Amino acid sequence: MTGQPADRLVLWVHNTLTREKERFTPLDPANVRMYVCGPTVYDFAHIGNARPVVVFDILFRLLRRLYGADHVTYVRNITDIDDKIMDRAKRDGTSISDVTAHFTKAYSQDMGELGALPPSLTPKATDHLPQMIRMVEGLIAKGVAYAADGHVLFHVPAMESYGALSRHGRDELVAGARVEVAPYKRDAADFILWKPSDAGQPGWDSPWGRGRPGWHLECSAMIEEHLGDTIDIHGGGLDLIFPHHENEIAQSECCHGKPFVRTWMHNGYLTVDGEKMSKSLGNFHTVRDLCRQFPGEALRLSLMTAHYRQPIDFSLDHVAEQKRRLDRWYRLTDGVKPSEMVPPAVLQALCDDLNTPKALAAMDALATPDGADDLLAAGRFVGLLLQPATDWFQASSGRGAEGPTGDEIEALIAARKAARDARDYQEADRIRGVLADSNIILEDGPDGTTWRREG
Ligand SMILES: [Zn+2]
Incomplete structure (x- = not known):
């Protein structure tokens, strides 16, 4: 099957950009391209983090079914540059790379436990510094970004359509950018593309001095590298619409002069x-x-x-x-x-x-x-x-607060066998009764006793 939806099924999805449910039509049915913002790897994933993973895993499975398993590329990044990671390494007295390696592995194990298929690609931000620097240079050359005081900022008033995804007005845009009030900002809504690192912080050489990228830039650069200028679906949690996704749009569309994402999908809060x-x-x-x-x-x-x-x-x-x-x-x-x-x-x-x-x-x-x-x-x-x-x-019987664990059940089965071997059938029946009270059913067969949990 190459790129034609099976079973004449038609996929409809709600697009955050238009606030409408739309018939999904990929740009290229032979390569349906989807990106979901991945974890910042400084701690174990919580159940709220798991929600988008499960949601977009179901979408990934459905797209593979509709277009063929080889015709869907799903990219979910690893954010391994972030101040929270630096803080964690300092707190634990370990290196940044140890923190990110440990929690990246834990994340993929935990998401595997939830039955999520591995995405097609899981690129790391630290592997894409040249792409990020090139993108910043391109934005400066186009006049929508400026360097100031070791920083590079995106100049929000330079993009007329800025705010289209979140539908935020000027006041909300400024309030959302309030965390970065600084004298080098030309406009209160401008956001960071690149910032300087001091000697104790991770940094990369750039035309603006040694520094590190802003978080929004990481996703734009990895999408460009692995999926191209325009992609079919971009997903994430509702909390990412502003400023993160709004800023991804600003960076990518100003850099490429093309639409960035055809369908934006956001999962609700937990x-x-x-x-x-x-x-x-x-x-x-x-x-x-x-x-x-x-x-x-x-x-x-x-x-x-x-x-x-x-x-x-x-x-x-x-x-x-x-x-x-x-x-x-x-x-x-x-x-x-x-x-x-x-x-x-x-x-x-x-x-x-x-x-x-x-x-x-x-x-x-x-x-x-x-x-x-x-x-x-x-x-x-x-x-x-x-x-x-x-x-x-x-x-599953080894888990949960109710009833004996798998080990306890095995121990009781061994005790019952010992009782039977000693012809103490009363004791053997008592043990069977104890397990039955916990809904554990024993089955005696030629290879010994097996058990299962009822109910
Ligand atoms: Zn992102």
């Missing part, structure tokens, strides 16, 4: 237990901690229950509920061969601006003995039901 997640409120969850309590698929499913543009309220109870939903699906699909086709109702729901709640409802409707093969095909397509049911029930 709260935890009804509040903004924060360490001081005690409702802060890293993906890593959550994966000790729940299988990654339960976390993934929990993030899929809301439409991506809506806010989502995350809670441990909600994940536990989604874990039970998966238990049901796994029991039904145990030993079943998946259908060859993904059920049309699921694909149609996803083609309607990634309507995951509707797709999940279609999957629930398939959760019957007759629909199990379709349910399994749908699950695998959206990154769920990926393991054999026995693995699911054994692995």
Whole structure:
């Protein structure tokens, strides 16, 4: 298949730029190009960071299905230059490269636990300094940027259409840029492209002295390098619209004189237990901690229950509920061969601006003995039901606050065997009863005793 949507499915997505749901038509169906802003690698990812990863992973899977797996390029960058990284290295008494290597690896492991496919490319900012410097030079040459006092700034009034994505007025633009009030600014809304580094800070030689890029510039340069001047889809969280994405547009469009992004997609906010997640409120969850309590698929499913543009309220109870939903699906699909086709109702729901709640409802409707093969095909397509049911029930029983862990169950099974070997059947039955009270079902077979968790 080369570049023609399969099954005559039509993808509609909401474009933040026009605030409309639009029929998606890639510039080149043989190479659909998507970019999502990746992590700044100075700490473990939290559950809010995981939301765009899961949302755009589902879109990536859908685009691969529509245009062919070899016809979609998904780039998600690693921001490995940032003041937060310098602070972390100082605090931990380690080097910047150790911090970024450690958290880059942790990020890809954690996102893998959530069933996210690796993007086609994960470029690092530090590998793109020449491209960034070239872009700044180009912006200065075009008269939209200026060097002052070791800094280079983008001059916002030089771009008439600035603010089109966020639809912010002048007051909001100035307020948004307030963090960088400085005497060298020609206009209060101007933003940093390049800033000087002192001896203790990471820096690169440039025509403006030793320094480092601003964050917005990193994405513009990596997109230019790996996807070209105009791309099909740019994604990220709602909080990135302004100033980050607005500034990416300013840099790239002024540099290339072409439209930068055809479709902007933004996922909604995530709260935890009804509040903004924060360490001081005690409702802060890293993906890593959550994966000790729940299988990654339960976390993934929990993030899929809301439409991506809506806010989502995350809670441990909600994940536990989604874990039970998966238990049901796994029991039904145990030993079943998946259908060859993904059920049309699921694909149609996803083609309607990634309507995951509707797709999940279609999957629930398939959760019957007759629909199990379709349910399994749908699950695998959206990154769920990926393991054999026995693995699911054994692995997931080691997590969660309720019931014995996998090790404890194994110890009880060993004790029961010892009792049986000693012909103490009363004790053996007592142990079986203890496990049954925790919904652990034992099955004695020729190769010994296996167990699974019911319910
Ligand atoms: Zn970005």
